[in-house]
Amino acid sequence: AQSVTQLDSQVPVFEEAPVELRCNYSSSVSVYLFWYVQYPNQGLQLLLKYLSGSTLVESINGFEAEFNKSQTSFHLRKPSVHISDTAEYFCAVSTPSGGYNKLIFGAGTRLAVHP
C-alpha cells in the first residue's frame, strides 16, 4: 500500500531563515504529489502540486518543491520564511488506484517561525 512519510513532525526556525520540510512517498507507479497548508483553526489549502513535466514547482508565496523520482521525495523549501508562514504543512499523494481521485496524507509538519 502507498504511504507518505513526513520526516519531521515539528520544525522551528527564525524569521528570514531558509527552511526545508521533507516528504517521502512509497509507490512504484506514477503519482501526483501535493503540498497543502493548514493555518491555525482553518481548513487545508493547496500550496502547490506536481503532476508531470518540470520537477521543480513553485507557489505564489515563495515556496517551491522538487520531485525526485529516484529518491521518491517531494521536499518543500523556502529560502526566507516569514512569521505568517507558521502553519502545519501536509504532503499528499494520489495514485492510479481510484483514478487519482483519492489522497494519501502524511502526518504533517508543524512549522513554527520565531522572530
Place this chain on the structure above:
Amino acid sequence: NAGVTQTPKFRVLKTGQSMTLLCAQDMNHEYMYWYRQDPGMGLRLIHYSVGEGTTAKGEVPDGYNVSRLKKQNFLLGLESAAPSQTSVYFCASKEAVSYNEQFFGPGTRLTVL
C-alpha cells in the same frame, strides 16, 4: 462562491448520542470526501462519494455512515458516538478530473465525552 462549507463548526456529544455533520459545496464537483484529523496522524479518509447517490468506504469507515442524496451535499452520521470519535472532521470536494486538487471545508471540531 462559498466553496465548501461545513455545519456545525463545533459540537460536544455524550457517549451514545447521534449526530449528523453537513457538508455543502457550490462548485458542482462530482467527488466529495469526509476525513478525520487527529494529532500526529494527518488526515484519514472515512468515506467518499463519486457522485449523487453513490458512496464508498475509505480507510477508517467504522462507526460512521454517509449519504449523498443531492450532488451538492454530503452528510456524515454518527449513530452512537464514542470518545474515540473525538476529532476534527473535514469535508472536501473535487472535480471528476484526475489531476485536479481537492478543496477543503473549514472543519468541524467534535468532542465526545
